Every structure is written in structure tokens, then in C-alpha cells.
Amino acid sequence: MVIVVMSLLVFFGVNVIGNPIDILINPEFDQEEMERAIKALGLDLPIWQQYLVFVKNAFNGDLGKSFVYGMPALQLIVQRMPATLELALTALLMAVVFGIPLGMWAGLRPDSVAGRTIMSGSILGFSLPTFWVGIMMIMIFAVMLGWLPATGRGETVALFGVQVSFLTKDGLAHMLMPAFNLGLLKLSLVIRLARAGTREAMLQDYVKFARAKGLSTWRVVMVHILKNILIPVVTVLGLEFGNLIAFSVVTETVFAWPGMGKLIIDSIQLLDRPIIVAYLLIIVFMFIAINLVVDVLYSVLDPRVRLQDVKA
Amino acid sequence: MRKITLGMLGAVVAVSLASGAWAAELRVGLALEPSSIDPHYHNLSPNNAFARHLFDRLVQTDDKQRLGPGLAVSWRTLDDTTWEFKLREGVKWHDGSPFTADDVLFTFERAPNVESSPSSFGTYTKGKTLTKIDDFTIQIKTERPHPLMPNDVATVNIISKKHGQGAKTGDYNSGKAAIGTGPYKFVEWMPGDRLIIEKNADYWGEKARYDRVVFKPIKSGPARVAALLAGDVDFIDLVPTADIERLKSEPNVVLSSGVSNRVIYLHLDHDRDASPFITGTNGKNPLKDVRVRKAISKSINRAAIVEKVMEGVAIPAGQLLPDGFFGVSPNLKPEPFDLEGAKQLLADAGWGGGFGLTIHGPNDRYINDSKIALAIGQMLTRLGIDAKVETMPKSVYFRRASRGGPDKTPEFSFILVGWGAGTGEASSPLKSLLHTYDKARGFGASNRGRYSNPELDTLVEDALATVDDAQREKMLQKATEIAINDLGIIPLHYQVNTWATRKGLAYVPRTDESTVIMNVIEQ
Numbered sequence: 001m002v003i004v005v006m007s008l009l010v011f012f013g014v015n016v017i018g019n020p021i022d023i024l025i026n027p028e029f030d031q032e033e034m035e036r037a038i039k040a041l042g043l044d045l046p047i048w049q050q051y052l053v054f055v056k057n058a059f060n061g062d063l064g065k066s067f068v069y070g071m072p073a074l075q076l077i078v079q080r081m082p083a084t085l086e087l088a089l090t091a092l093l094m095a096v097v098f099g100i101p102l103g104m105w106a107g108l109r110p111d112s113v114a115g116r117t118i119m120s121g122s123i124l125g126f127s128l129p130t131f132w133v134g135i136m137m138i139m140i141f142a143v144m145l146g147w148l149p150a151t152g153r154g155e156t157v158a159l160f161g162v163q164v165s166f167l168t169k170d171g172l173a174h175m176l177m178p179a180f181n182l183g184l185l186k187l188s189l190v191i192r193l194a195r196a197g198t199r200e201a202m203l204q205d206y207v208k209f210a211r212a213k214g215l216s217t218w219r220v221v222m223v224h225i226l227k228n229i230l231i232p233v234v235t236v237l238g239l240e241f242g243n244l245i246a247f248s249v250v251t252e253t254v255f256a257w258p259g260m261g262k263l264i265i266d267s268i269q270l271l272d273r274p275i276i277v278a279y280l281l282i283i284v285f286m287f288i289a290i291n292l293v294v295d296v297l298y299s300v301l302d303p304r305v306r307l308q309d310v311k312a
Numbered sequence: 313m314r315k316i317t318l319g320m321l322g323a324v325v326a327v328s329l330a331s332g333a334w335a336a337e338l339r340v341g342l343a344l345e346p347s348s349i350d351p352h353y354h355n356l357s358p359n360n361a362f363a364r365h366l367f368d369r370l371v372q373t374d375d376k377q378r379l380g381p382g383l384a385v386s387w388r389t390l391d392d393t394t395w396e397f398k399l400r401e402g403v404k405w406h407d408g409s410p411f412t413a414d415d416v417l418f419t420f421e422r423a424p425n426v427e428s429s430p431s432s433f434g435t436y437t438k439g440k441t442l443t444k445i446d447d448f449t450i451q452i453k454t455e456r457p458h459p460l461m462p463n464d465v466a467t468v469n470i471i472s473k474k475h476g477q478g479a480k481t482g483d484y485n486s487g488k489a490a491i492g493t494g495p496y497k498f499v500e501w502m503p504g505d506r507l508i509i510e511k512n513a514d515y516w517g518e519k520a521r522y523d524r525v526v527f528k529p530i531k532s533g534p535a536r537v538a539a540l541l542a543g544d545v546d547f548i549d550l551v552p553t554a555d556i557e558r559l560k561s562e563p564n565v566v567l568s569s570g571v572s573n574r575v576i577y578l579h580l581d582h583d584r585d586a587s588p589f590i591t592g593t594n595g596k597n598p599l600k601d602v603r604v605r606k607a608i609s610k611s612i613n614r615a616a617i618v619e620k621v622m623e624g625v626a627i628p629a630g631q632l633l634p635d636g637f638f639g640v641s642p643n644l645k646p647e648p649f650d651l652e653g654a655k656q657l658l659a660d661a662g663w664g665g666g667f668g669l670t671i672h673g674p675n676d677r678y679i680n681d682s683k684i685a686l687a688i689g690q691m692l693t694r695l696g697i698d699a700k701v702e703t704m705p706k707s708v709y710f711r712r713a714s715r716g717g718p719d720k721t722p723e724f725s726f727i728l729v730g731w732g733a734g735t736g737e738a739s740s741p742l743k744s745l746l747h748t749y750d751k752a753r754g755f756g757a758s759n760r761g762r763y764s765n766p767e768l769d770t771l772v773e774d775a776l777a778t779v780d781d782a783q784r785e786k787m788l789q790k791a792t793e794i795a796i797n798d799l800g801i802i803p804l805h806y807q808v809n810t811w812a813t814r815k816g817l818a819y820v821p822r823t824d825e826s827t828v829i830m831n832v833i834e835q
Contacts, residue, residue, distance in 0.1 A: 034757070036432070036434065065428055067428075067430055068347050068354075068430065069347050069348060069503075070347075070348060070350075070353055070354075070427070070428045070429070070430075070481045070482075071481070071482060071485065076503070079503065080503070080504060083504075083505075135534050135535070135538070138534075138535065138538045138542070139538060142538060142539075142542040142544070143538055143541045143542045146542065146543070149542070149544050150535070150538050150539040150541075150542040150544045151341070151528065151530050151535050151536075151538070151539045151544060152505070152506075152528050152530070152539075152544070153505055253531060253532050253535075254532055254534075254535050255535065256528065256529060256530040256531065256532070256535055256539075258502065258503070258504030258505035258529075259504070262504060262531070263504065266531075268707075269676070269705065269706075269707055270707065271707045
């Protein structure tokens with residue numbers, strides 16, 4: 001249902017912006033050639049007819065051929081998906097692995113120098129524009145210090161038929177800055193969530209009880225508090241992961257990372273409608289799938305949710 | 313035991329010495345990636361520039377777009393409508409098979425018929441009938457005299473009949489059918505990530521300087537410059553004008569710049585009386601008066617635009633093509649800046665009180681386009697015209713500029729736009745921008761101001777049918793003078809393109825704005 005509405009919106013929306021022919025065609029052509037090209041791309045049919053052709057093909061798994069590349073849109077997107085997924089997952093990992101400990105530290109010792117620094121850092125993290133942070137990192141780490149490569153994806157190896165770059169040292173070096181750039185926003189978010197969650201959990205009865213029982217601080221923190229702050233973190237990260245994938249556009253453009261995000265922004269600028277439509281449909285599908293996974297994770301993390309299901 | 317160990321040691325040393333052969337590799341940061349390896353798929357600058365590495369054409373254009381022998385060693389006209397081309401012997405395809413006339417015939421059949429081509433090469437092949445005379449001679453016949461035959465033929469990359477038969481665009485992209493006669497061979501293409509080519513040791517012409525070239529598409533300007541500064545790439549193109557000053561003082565970077573065939577100009581509404589974006593005139597169109605147009609041209613300080621907006625990286629224009637191109641008139645110079653004279657002219661024409669005008673332009677097509685439009689707006693305001701400026705992305709702009717009005721006519725009244733003469737001579741802008749719009753005969757396809765001058769039309773049509781070079785040049789010069797003196801368009805400046813290399817290398821600029829590795833030289 002969502003997918004159908006989405007496809008309708010995008011199809012007609014893109015058409016309102018402009019005609020791709022004007023961008024693709026060489027202006028030195030005469031009018032006859034322009035008409036021929038319009039016909040070749042199927043753009044001479046009225047828009048509702050074009051939509052019906054699209055739907056018919058979609059049921060056969062064919063989401064149309066790109067106007068710019070002439071290749072099937074689905075194939076182009078799937079070709080670049082591993083790069084984006086790799087980046088998004090690494091960004092998420094960084095956000096979680098660094099965010100939760102830092103947030104918990106800030107929550108446990110809110111008035112310490114470290115705690116306050118972490119919180120100010122998180123504010124910078126979500127205020128600074130991604131584009132600027134990316135360029136700054138390139139200037140400092142690649143140009144001035146020469147520690148990391150400036151752009152692109154590193155060497156890839158095939159893992160189960162998919163090209164991945166995190167298994168090579170060169171690949172990791174290339175991935176470090178873009179992943180950090182992409183994950184910075186999420187990192188800040190996780191830090192603040194973890195801090196808030198920790199502060200709240202500290203005041204709960206079960207923590208006081210655990211201390212009274214004589215459990216070590218370490219055990220109280222790692223076992224009891226950590227598990228309880230995970231729920232809001234998982235919820236938000238689930239929603240945000242879809243964002244990471246769909247909107248990695250800025251990071252991919254700055255770092256020339258060959259992923260789906262760069263493909264979509266180029267396609268929007270060139271009005272390559274088949275790719276835009278196919279991409280948005282895939283993204284909607286992914287959002288739906290991710291929400292499902294988050295729901296399942298809930299019941300795993302929170303026994304109360306499980307019990308309720310059992311009772312019902 | 314010791315003998316075996318020594319033997320192995322010797323073998324290891326020998327192998328390492330042999331494989332230590334010096335492999336020169338060039339890494340390139342490309343601003344615009346080709347959309348396909350198929351040379352006939354899309355008539356687009358990055359595709360055409362890349363195709364030059366893998367393929368050759370019968371007639372090749374040099375850095376100034378002058379014609380020279382390629383896969384054809386000579387050509388001549390047998391009569392007004394027949395051209396004969398003698399082909400080069402001893403040329404081999406990348407797979408070793410010989411090049412013959414059959415490949416040329418196949419190419420001209422296939423080029424206009426590529427599936428889903430958004431902008432096909434059919435324009436250059438239509439109306440031409442090819443006949444094979446023998447393995448190394450062909451004749452091309454047209455219905456009417458066609459002096460631009462060599463220019464047209466220079467745009468079509470020759471593909472192999474053996475590998476091209478039945479091959480689709482996808483086969484070229486994967487490399488299966490990407491067999492050419494060019495100085496480099498195709499190795500690999502990961503779209504968005506890297507495009508790799510290697511040296512063709514059996515090339516018939518000047519051998520490639522590099523064993524391997526890796527193109528990395530880096531669309532973002534600052535990222536591209538950073539990659540060069542960090543040493544990740546050795547060569548980049550399309551250096552943003554804002555970075556040129558900084559790079560000039562950088563000891564490890566060499567800048568190379570050259571003028572292009574592209575003129576940035578203003579197109580005005582010559583056609584409608586009640587033009588939609590002109591206000592305060594009671595339904596009259598002041599742009600139809602040549603004095604008003606001249607006043608506008610005088611009020612534009614081209615030198616200031618070049619210095620401040622283009623940061624010195626442009627050349628003021630007085631006509632359609634820079635000096636040195638075919639058809640450029642020696643009598644036309646850029647209009648000198650004269651604000652007082654402009655105000656006087658405007659008053660003489662009866663518009664001393666001014667009027668309202670909206671300037672339209674793209675913001676992501678030409679170098680600094682929206683900034684130029686803003687500068688023009690300011691200059692017109694000083695003249696007394698109440699100018700507003702509206703810029704938009706090219707995806708929206710071109711459709712509206714060409715067909716956004718009622719009945720699919722041009723929408724705007726005053727636009728900033730550019731024109732690159734693909735054929736490298738003046739008939740290209742004259743035919744498409746200034747000849748009366750005539751859909752049936754294919755004239756004025758980009759004449760968005762609908763300028764119409766019968767004297768100009770006749771001259772242009774005659775020139776296009778005159779095979780004698782000297783005569784044709786005179787006609788083109790005269791036609792240009794008529795159009796410019798009547799201000800059919802107002803030329804602003806010619807674009808200058810900048811490439812940057814690491815120290816030790818330089819780039820020989822091309823006027824067709826192409827980035828071609830064969831032009832990278834050691835310094």
C-alpha cells in the first residue's frame with residue numbers, strides 16, 4: 001500500500017519538475033532528432049500511460065531502464081548497494097561502540113570534566129554540517145597530515161559474491177573518514193540517549209536495591225543499567241538506520257564513495273526518473289523491513305513485551 | 313643442498329628483477345564520469361572524451377579542433393556531393409585483427425541505431441550513404457553539397473564489425489565489446505568507483521605514455537582538489553575557479569589552462585511584443601529595438617565580470633568563437649564598457665525611464681553561471697532597468713527556456729546561456745542560435761529568442777552548401793558580423809578551462825574541453 005502510493009507520488013512528481021530530454025540531448029541537434037530521442041525513451045506517451053507501462057513491468061521485476069545509462073535501474077542500484085550498506089553499517093557500529101560507553105560515562109559522572117566535554121562534543125556533533133566536517137577531515141587528515149587517503153573506496157575482495165572493502169587494510173583506511181562522517185550525527189544522538197537513559201536508570205529502585213545487595217559498581221552498570229538503556233537506543237537507531245542508508249548522499253558526494261546515495265543525487269539532477277522511482281521504492285521497502293526487525297528486537301530486549309504477548 | 317638453495321636464490325633474484333620492470337601508472341580525478349563505454353550511446357562530452365582513449369575516428373581533431381588524418385589518411389571531393397576517403401593500412405584492433413572498410417560501413421550503420429540512446433549520433437550520420445570501393449577506400453554520398461563532411465565524420469568513433477555485431481550497450485560497459493583501435497585498451501569499469509585502461513603496445517600512432525591509467529570519478533570540486541593535494545591522484549580536471557589562486561602558490565601543483573569553444577551569452581526575446589518577463593512597458597517589448605540591445609551590451613563591464621566573477625579565468629567576447637577558430641571575423645571586438653553612452657542610447661530609444669526585466673539562468677551548468685547572472689542584473693540596474701534575477705537547476709531551466717511557454721515555445725524574455733561549437737567553426741552557433749527557427753529544415757533549434765533576419769538566413773544556408781573553404785569562411789565571417797552588429801545575441805565571454813597536475817606533469821589544453829590522457833606531458 002505504502003509502496004503503491006510512493007510510486008505514484010514519485011512518478012508524477014518527477015514529471016512536474018522537467019523533461020529529462022532537455023538535459024540529455026545535445027543542443028546542437030535539430031528538432032527532428034529531439035523528437036526521435038523523446039520517442040526512444042517513451043517520453044512521448046501521456047504520463048498516465050507511462051505509469052501503467054511502469055507498473056506492468058514492475059510486476060515482472062523490471063523497474064525500468066535508466067535514461068542516462070541505458071541499463072536496468074534495478075541492476076544499477078543493486079550494483080552500488082554493497083558500498084552504501086558497508087558504509088552505513090560501519091557508521092552505525094561506530095555510533096554504538098563509541099556512543100554507548102561515552103554516553104554512560106557522561107551519565108555516571110555528569111559533573112566531571114570528562115562528562116561535560118562529552119556533552120559539548122555531542123552538541124557539536126549534531127550541529128556541524130556533514131559536508132563541512134567531511135571536507136575539514138579531508139583537509140586535516142589527508143592533505144596536511146597525509147595519514148589517510150582523501151577519497152574513494154579502497155581495495156575490495158569478494159565475500160559471498162559481494163564486493164566488500166573492510167577485509168583489506170587499504171579498504172579500512174579509505175572507509176574510516178566517510179564512516180565517521182556519516183556516523184557523527186548518530187554518535188551524538190546515541191551519546192545523549194545513553195546519558196539520559198543512564199541518569200534515569202540510576203534513580204530507579206532496582207539500582208538502589210542492587211547496591212544494597214552489595215553488587216560491585218561494575219556489575220550494576222554493565223548488567224543492569226546497560227540493558228535498560230538499550231531500548232530507547234535501539235528504537236532510535238532502528239529509525240535512523242534507514243536514514244543512514246537513504247541519505248548517505250552528502251558523505252558519498254564529498255568522499256566520492258561509489259554508493260547508492262551518490263547515484264540518487266546525480267539521477268535527481270539529471271531527471272533520470274527510472275532510477276529515482278526504483279531507488280525510492282527500494283528505500284520504502286527497507287524502512288518497512290527495518291521497522292519489523294526493531295519490533296522483534298524489542299521483544300528480545302524487554303521481557304515485559306514478551307510476557308504481554310504470551311498473555312494475549 | 314647448498315646448490316639448490318643458491319639456485320633458488322638466483323631464481324628469486326632473477327624473477328624480481330624481471331618483474332620489477334617500471335610500470336608507469338597515472339591516477340586521474342575526473343569531475344564527470346562517462347555514462348557508458350559504448351561510444352555511440354550518448355553524444356555527451358565525458359563519453360566522447362573517454363572514447364578517444366579506446367577508439368579512433370576517420371578524421372581526428374587536434375587541440376584546437378582542427379581536422380587531421382586519423383583512420384583515414386586523406387580525403388577529397390570527387391564532385392559536389394561525393395567524398396572519397398582513403399583509409400590507413402596496417403591498423404590492428406585491440407584483439408589483433410586488421411582494420412578494414414567493412415568496419416567503417418558497419419560503424420555508420422550502427423551509430424544511429426543504439427537502443428535507448430538519449431542523444432544519438434544520428435545527426436552526424438543521416439543523409440550519408442557509404443559505399444565500399446575496396447578494403448581501404450570508401451565513398452560517402454549526400455543529397456546536397458555538404459562542406460562539413462569531415463567535421464561530421466570526425467565525431468563518429470569507429471567500432472569493430474567483428475565484436476560490434478549484435479553487441480548492446482551493456483556489452484561495451486562490461487568490456488566484452490569494447491574493442492577499438494585506440495592508444496589504450498579497456499580493463500575494468502566499476503561505475504562510480506574506478507575506470508581502468510591500459511596501454512595498447514601496437515597502436516598505429518604515437519604510443520601511450522602510461523602503462524596503466526586509473527580514472528577515479530570525484531564529482532565534488534573541493535574533494536577533487538584535496539585528492540590532488542593529498543597525492544591520491546596525479547591529475548584532475550575542472551579545477552574550480554575559487555581554488556585557482558590557492559593552487560598557484562602551491563609548489564607541488566602545476567596549473568594548465570586554455571580557452572574553450574564555449575561562449576557565454578545573453579539571448580533576448582526578439583519575437584513577442586508582450587514579453588512575459590518585461591514589465592512597465594504597456595505591452596511593448598523594448599528589446600526589439602536595436603538601440604536598447606546596444607545600450608544593454610554597452611552597460612555590461614565584461615572586464616569586471618572576467619576579473620571579479622570569473623576570477624580572471626575567462627576571455628571577454630565580441631562574437632561567437634574565440635580568435636583562431638574558423639569563421640571568426642577580425643572586425644568584431646568585445647563591446648567596450650560605456651555606461652554614459654548606454655544611458656544616452658536608452659534615452660534616445662525612448663526608454664530613459666527604464667522598465668522591469670527578469671533575467672533567467674541556470675545555476676549548475678556553466679562555470680559560475682548564477683554569479684554571472686547576478687552581476688548582469690546589477691549592471692542593468694545601474695543602467696536604469698529594474699532587473700530581477702532568477703536562477704534554477706539545469707534540470708528545470710532548459711525545458712522552460714526551450715519549451716516552457718504556451719504551445720511549447722520559449723518561456724523567458726532574457727536568458728543567460730552558453731554554446732559550445734562542437735564542429736569547431738562558426739556555422740554551428742549561426743545555424744542553431746541565430747538562423748530563423750525552422751523545424752522542418754532543422755534550423756534555429758536553440759534559437760530561444762526567435763531572432764529572425766532573412767539576410768542572415770540566406771548567408772548561413774549558402775555557406776553550409778559552399779565546399780570551398782576560403783569562400784565559406786568569408787561568408788561565415790560576414791554572417792557573424794551581421795548577427796553581432798544587429799545584436800541577435802549579446803556575447804559576454806569565452807570560458808577558460810583549467811586542469812591541474814602534480815609537479816613534473818602538465819596538461820596541453822583542448823578547446824573542446826575534453827580531458828584526454830594523451831595530452832598529459834612530462835615537464
